[in-house]
Amino acid sequence: MRRDLSYFQLYLALIASGCGLAGFAMSLPTLGTAPLVATFFALAALSLVRLVMPLSAWLDGAMAVFGAVALIASLPAGTMPIHHWLALFAAWAFAWLFVERLSAAIRAGRLPETGTGVLIPVVFGLALLVVWEVVTRGANVPPVLLPPPSAIGARLAAETGILWADFVQTFIKSVIPGYIIGCLAGLVVAIAVDRSPFLKAGVMPIGNFMSALPIIGIAPIMVMWFGFDWQSKAAVVVAMTFFPMLVNTVAGLNAASAMERDLMTTYAASYWQTLMKLRLPAAGPFIFNALKINSTLALIGAIVAEFFGTPVVGMGFRISTGVGRLAIDLVWAEIAVAAVAGSAFYGVIALIERGVTFWHPSVRGGRT
């Protein structure tokens, strides 16, 4: 028998069909009430034919999607019957099998990296959303604790105005300036400190100490010092981003190898020439590391700071008052915006990093 599946994939396939078979048997008495789910069960059980004839990976993907749609379309108002949980299992197994086979195909060079490589995390994310939706609705999780994604999506669509205003207040006004100032200050201080071994010996332990400190704790202090508006939020972001940048840059400025430095010495190069032509470029990967860390820290810092007093706009404000007003789906919509903005911010920095430190082995992918 030609083996187009690894053992692990085979187990997944068996779980999927097994759930299908069991689910079909259990849903026989109520066949008419949820015809879609019953069809899904039947098809899943049918997929056992893969034991004798290979089935395409795309078929598994289609089954996962069909299962998800069937489930969501026929979610009952009350508690979900047990065999629906089997359908959820089966759909998850199909999705997992699908991504397993896709990545195997990419590894073997049968599918292109670009495109398919993006599809896999997307499938995973969608699977998470489906499980979330089905579990919250199927298990009657109180919506004031965890609303289903569909409700969050509806809020997201309905409140674009508010969400946008909050985004502008928090992200554009607080995060971006704070991030820029904090990172720049960290960079400049690192360079200044680097010139003097004495200062370096004095500042670095303190810098390390400070970067371990729960900086969010200073949010109430910053609000006290810089007022309610975005300035205090930006100040928190500055404080949160400063130390990672300082510590990383100082490490990075030492990253140039002894031989690379010796080369500069043989040219009798000046301090600034060595800095600009050797040490800063060599520090690039470290600086970007800090920029990436900071991109996630900055948003969190700004949102946290808004818990300690704000004008009546902003993501943190909306989240805290939303909880108070039990507008939990709005809170989650806001969280979704934060996650998307944060991920996009991170992604942009990562892209820039690829462009700027193209020469680094971690970017160009090994060899030499």
Next chain:
Amino acid sequence: MNRVFPVLTVLLAIVLFWYVMAVHMNAPWQNQLNGRAGLENVPFTEFAQQTWSQDKPVLPAPHQVVGEIWNATVALELTSRRSLAYHAWITLSATLLGFALGTGLGVGLAVAIIHNDASDRSLMPWIIASQTIPILAVAPMVVVGLGAVGLTGLVPKSLISMYLSFFPVVVGMVKGLRSPENIQLDLMRTYDANPWQVFWKLRWPASMPFLFASMKVGIAISLIGAVVAELSNASGGGLGVRLLTGSYNGQTIQIWAALFIAAGLAAVLVAVVGSAERVVNRRMGARA
């Protein structure tokens, strides 16, 4: 000596600057007070003294913070709920449990990621995205949700702490477990070693430096997680709660004291991981 002197110098500079700023920032309020009390032309030295001894200063002077730390730790019984040591212990226990869980989760995910292509591709982007979620916003819901199923006190805090601390561990361990060079892996292949052997004899020991580097970041973040969780879970106390109640009552000195204790705790924890690292390094024959 050579290492301590520069640190002391910089510390001294910071403390001096701090005292100056304390005068500057507390002056407006002091002027108001003096004005109301009808005091005029207070000599500067006395005025500085006044700004350094306000009850609820905008910026407490260093000695006020130190005094509060002293009063709230040494001067009190350890079990007293006013003792910062007591609150530090509460935060510490959540931190340690969260750190242990986070490290376990991080290592587990890293193992899955390096052994399985599909996990690598599907998990990594979401792991990054998970860290962009404002945890403080989710924390109350986690606390309430877990409270509804009967989990209160330590567990919700630790879970939030875990949520923050697993991230550096996954990232570091994925790097670390992949750090063996091809030649070292090939060697294992020439012995026809099984994946289990490759893991325990090669990948795991090779990843130790990465594990410890991540754990140093992780434990500091764990502490942040515990403090954040306490902001959403006032019962039971903890440094986060002290921060919060300090902030409601305008007790700036109390805020700063809690903050410093937290920082000290973080430093101690990082140092402990550091010495564990040294012990392991020595066991693994690292250069002195």
Next chain:
Amino acid sequence: MSVVSAQNLGLTFPTGDGDIVALSDVNLTIEKGDFVSFIGPSGCGKTTFLRAIADLEKPTSGTLTVNGMSAEAARKARAYGYVFQAAALYPWRTIEKNVALPLEIMGYSASEQAERIRSTMELVNLAGFEKKYPWQLSGGMQQRASIARALAFDADLLLMDEPFGALDEIVRDHLNSELLKLWDRTQKTICFVTHSIPEAVYLSTKIVVMSPRPGRVTDVIESTLPRERPLDIRETPEFLEIAARVRDGLRAGHSYDEGAV
């Protein structure tokens, strides 16, 4: 039965900008007890060929058998010991633990491990350094430790990829004669990659000259030197003649285009 037998062996690496033909139409038979050197310019496929024997690369065409079975079966039967160009010792293990590594993996008993470690450490002249860590040893000693590691278990075939590349000439001479003695004593079959013509001639019963793009065997020279080889055999006319033949073979394979460097 020959130890290694390659017929029309080809191995192509697919890369971003086109395929690289690392081995093309290689025919070679290595008999039991042979000492075979592989020599040739950088990129001619010496390492690739050794790795193919070791089942670390899969040939894309032709057939390759090791001890009469497929390379994979031979690897699983632990038919060979491999010495990499770099010592590749695990830095967290003492020298003795490094040597023990294959023994642990292959499930030798503790007492047998101890015995084999003792004897191989002696063989490579490292007795007394068992408890040291790799970084506490010089490059030459590390390389000897990695040879000990390959010798510790009973493989009759030894694959050595430029094991002495990083050493200076004097030390190299010394290790060469030690290796010859070992080979003589143990009757192992050895495949040995080198860049040095004198080294190849001095050591081998058979010298395989290779040339790049595509990687192929251009000459196989059977040595007429006796098995017993004092160091000063290298000044004999017979030696110099074989060396000249190798040099000619090498030069022929070298096209002076840039990529060859």
Next chain:
Amino acid sequence: MSVVSAQNLGLTFPTGDGDIVALSDVNLTIEKGDFVSFIGPSGCGKTTFLRAIADLEKPTSGTLTVNGMSAEAARKARAYGYVFQAAALYPWRTIEKNVALPLEIMGYSASEQAERIRSTMELVNLAGFEKKYPWQLSGGMQQRASIARALAFDADLLLMDEPFGALDEIVRDHLNSELLKLWDRTQKTICFVTHSIPEAVYLSTKIVVMSPRPGRVTDVIESTLPRERPLDIRETPEFLEIAARVRDGLRAGHSYDEGAV
């Protein structure tokens, strides 16, 4: 005036467990136009001596002058070009930008930079690779780029630390004869560290044999070979005789204790 002159030069590294005497009582004079090779076992101080000339290490005793001035003054006067054992190209710069690096630092005009890059790239046979990044080139090409970088500005003294260590014999032969041609044409003074006896003999007008612990000069052999040296000069009796003398000197300095390996 001699280019390099060392009298009773000593250089000691203080380390955790005692001092290491890297150079002890070195006396050596190098004249303009000399091609001096340094040979000796690992750790005998070859690199250290070159670095002392380059003012990358400070001697702890004795005197050292370069071009009649202190090593520091000579460095600041940009008296020499240094080729490190590894190519040490900056990975974020293209080959041409790497070669341009010393020119930028020394403030050459843009047009002059372009001109010099062109000519030195041609000299080392790298024309056409200007826009490539270092990692896109083979080891030999990288090494040649680093030589180009040392040649791009006008230093009369070239310090080369095992520049061809990583290359195979044929390529090495090729670069050796290119280097000889360059030396002949430009009348530069060259200090050259190598591990290979034939290379040292083939290239040099003067061979400095060193030995370790403490690092010292044990022999200085003036070559009797003509300046014009075809590759096959290496089979002449004169060549072999000098090589034998170098080998003897080397062997004498080699104690066969473990540490020496």
Next chain:
Amino acid sequence: ADALTLQLKWVTQAQFAGYLVAEAKGFYDEENLDITILPGGPNIAPEQVIAGGGADIIVTWMAAGLSARDNGVPLVNIAQPFKRSGLMMICPTETGITSEADFPGHTLGVWFFGNEYPFFAWMNKIGLATDGSEGGVTVLQQSFDIQPMIQGQADCISVMTYNEYGQALDAGYGPDNLTIFNYTEMGNDLLEDGLYVMEDTLDDPAKVDAYTRFVRASMKGWAYALENPDEAAEIVVEMDDTGAAEFDHQRYMVEEVSKLVDADDAALDMATYDRTAKALLDQSIIKAEPEGAYTTVVTDALK
């Protein structure tokens, strides 16, 4: 004993003295009740906790309770010990604010997180815009302290008579240098700390009985607290896990709270209830006239 969990709206302080005293003095034990008191905080919405099943009874403000009910969490008021509001807005006289007419153009600090409804109801009533438009006021989400006034970031801030106002007094402010807007005196008060349960639990007579005993014991606690303010303050300090409560301040708070609580009568005053509901409807904080948002079964059983 019947186990019940009570979620407070705020941190452990004398605002909840009745419950804390009842617990400490064993009044709940006497009623065969086993009560767990959960402190609240700015990140804890009692409505969410009870909806999630984390509590049986909560203390909250009626505006928040009705709003939650409107949002699908069927809360029912079972008792209302607080009869008056302790909410005030204070403005230092140097801001020049002496009456509502002076508000336009000024910045007012407001607590959100479910505490904002009385303010918006008030602004709605006097017709001042709060969306930052011309002729309106600027609203600030105020931290839970008086810093914004001290720092001059807000012209007026929200205070509770029993809490922040005390802090202001300590800081040297007082009626002579403050303009005080008292919600109760202005007739703008909405009902504050009431006791709420989930509607479906009222179908269970055993539960209703437990609630009744709970309210009875709590009222006994309140009565005891108001009679013995010193002891009550001590109990509050004793029961505060965080160690932040200070006796003097709690003592002050008991004093002030006693002016708002009617320890003899737990019943909801219908007039205030109607006004509260109307105010919320008027500014569409809730969309429909609330129905079944209160029950008298518990307070009736007390009589």
